Amino acid sequence: MKIEEIIKSTKELTTAKKTVLNIFYTQNIVSDKFSEVLKPYDLSGEQYNVLRILRGQNEKAVNMCDIQERMLAKTSNTTRLVDKLLLKDLVTREVCPVNRRKMEVTITKKGMQLLTELDPKVENHEQLFSKNLTQEELEQLNNLLEKYRTI
Numbered sequence: 001m002k003i004e005e006i007i008k009s010t011k012e013l014t015t016a017k018k019t020v021l022n023i024f025y026t027q028n029i030v031s032d033k034f035s036e037v038l039k040p041y042d043l044s045g046e047q048y049n050v051l052r053i054l055r056g057q058n059e060k061a062v063n064m065c066d067i068q069e070r071m072l073a074k075t076s077n078t079t080r081l082v083d084k085l086l087l088k089d090l091v092t093r094e095v096c097p098v099n100r101r102k103m104e105v106t107i108t109k110k111g112m113q114l115l116t117e118l119d120p121k122v123e124n125h126e127q128l129f130s131k132n133l134t135q136e137e138l139e140q141l142n143n144l145l146e147k148y149r150t151i
Contacts, residue, residue, distance in 0.1 A: 019148075030129060037121050041114065046076045047085055048118070054091060054107035055115055061104035063096060090114060 003021045004013060013021070034045055043051075053070045054062060068078045082105055085091040090111035096102035107115075130138055 023148075033128065034122075034125055037118070037125050041118065042088070043114075044081075044084075046071070046073060046081050047090075049073075049076075050078070050081050050085060050105075051090060051107060051111055051115055054105060055112060057107075059106065061094070061096075061106045063102045063104050065102070067105060085111070 003009075003018055003025060006025060007021065031045065038045065038048055049072055050067060053067055064078050064082065067082070068074070068076070071078065082091060082093060082103075086093055088110075090108055092106050092108055093103050094106075096104045133141065
């Protein structure tokens, strides 16, 4: 369905406006479906992102600044996210021995187990949206999105 039909626009939209609206609308659909995957685990997309970042460190501690840099949503409150993950015993947080002003975060065994359980569900979520496109179209879409966000 065209974006004009979805938003019930009565005016002609410029191509630039249609593109932005399509990206926003698509992002919301993908995000909503992803939230459905995470809801049974009482996890937000941002919390999941932190856990994925930590898993990628291969059991090495990461400071809060490095986590923030790697977040998909740069406006996320990393401290609040880590606090919530601490309450769920999915991460640990300790003062950095080299720089006492920094906090270092590590994923726990429970956090790793949760990600292992979520991996196939997340893969299914990604495939749900990818199935309508060929491999070539997916590569083209990625290239176009990378080009589009370069300002």
